[in-house]
Amino acid sequence: xxxxxxxxxxxLSKVPNIRVHAIDWIGMGRSSRCKFSKWPVSKxxxxxxxxxxLNFFLKPLEKWRKRMRIEKxxxxxxxxxxxxxxxxxxxxxxxxxxxxxxxxxxxxxxPEEKKSSWxxxxxxFLRKLDPRNLIIDRGxxxxxxxxxxxxxxxxxxxxxxxxESLSHYIDSISALPHSGEHAANLFLNDDNYARxxxxxxxxxxxxxxxxxxxxxxxxx
Numbered sequence: 001x002x003x004x005x006x007x008x009x010x011x012l013s014k015v016p017n018i019r020v021h022a023i024d025w026i027g028m029g030r031s032s033r034c035k036f037s038k039w040p041v042s043k044x045x046x047x048x049x050x051x052x053x054l055n056f057f058l059k060p061l062e063k064w065r066k067r068m069r070i071e072k073x074x075x076x077x078x079x080x081x082x083x084x085x086x087x088x089x090x091x092x093x094x095x096x097x098x099x100x101x102x103x104x105x106x107x108x109x110x111p112e113e114k115k116s117s118w119x120x121x122x123x124x125f126l127r128k129l130d131p132r133n134l135i136i137d138r139g140x141x142x143x144x145x146x147x148x149x150x151x152x153x154x155x156x157x158x159x160x161x162x163x164e165s166l167s168h169y170i171d172s173i174s175a176l177p178h179s180g181e182h183a184a185n186l187f188l189n190d191d192n193y194a195r196x197x198x199x200x201x202x203x204x205x206x207x208x209x210x211x212x213x214x215x216x217x218x219x220x
Contacts, residue, residue: 001029002022002024002029003029003169005078006166021073025057025060025061025080025180026056027057027178027180028080029173030173031180033177033178033179036183046195046196050186050187050196054084054087057180057183058091061084062091065095071095072094072095072096073095074097077099077100078102078104080106081104082101082102082104082107083104083105083194085104086099086104086205089205089209090204097207098208098210099205099207099208100209103213105188106187106188106192108193108199109193109197109199110189110197
């Protein structure tokens with residue numbers, strides 16, 4: 001959700017001649033949690049699965065752009081949003097002035113891992129039981145919120161009142177009905193590598209593009 005980006009918005013809003021629109025993807029954050037039909041990947045070809053799940057996010061963004069009468073925009077996407085924004089730019093290059101991908105998810109190719117047979121069986125079982133940890137997210141929303149506030153953000157100089165608000169925010173959006181998570185589950189694997197890695201599609205991005213990566217990324 002956009003609440004995670006709250007400390008960046010003031011600085012962005014001060015960029016001359018720029019109007020900032022901070023939006024949550026459909027089915028995420030505080031946006032509408034539309035019902036999403038889940039399809040078993042094994043029963044459909046992967047290309048069709050990826051396309052239909054991306055449509056869930058990209059078509060509402062294009063509809064919003066038209067309604068806002070925005071002819072061209074500088075599109076900034078963080079994490080999952082980075083993957084989605086890159087795919088939007090591929091579909092609608094005429095409406096993207098520049099593309100900025102901030103620690104985009106689904107960038108690299110999934111590495112080959114040597115796992116024992118029991119590890120593979122366990123991963124497959126958990127995948128069926130709880131795709132993308134949806135049950136865990138809902139049941140442990142408060143635990144997750146406290147973890148971010150106490151562990152990941154405590155050394156960033158964030159005011160305690162802001163930390164408390166962010167903690168409540170994470171808890172509240174974790175408790176909302178899941179929909180976007182189901183869609184993302186079809187173009188991402190259970191370890192968040194994309195079925196169609198972004199690195200393999202960058203040649204199709206025809207707009208000026210920049211990457212911003214953190215020096216403390218959880219994964220290369």
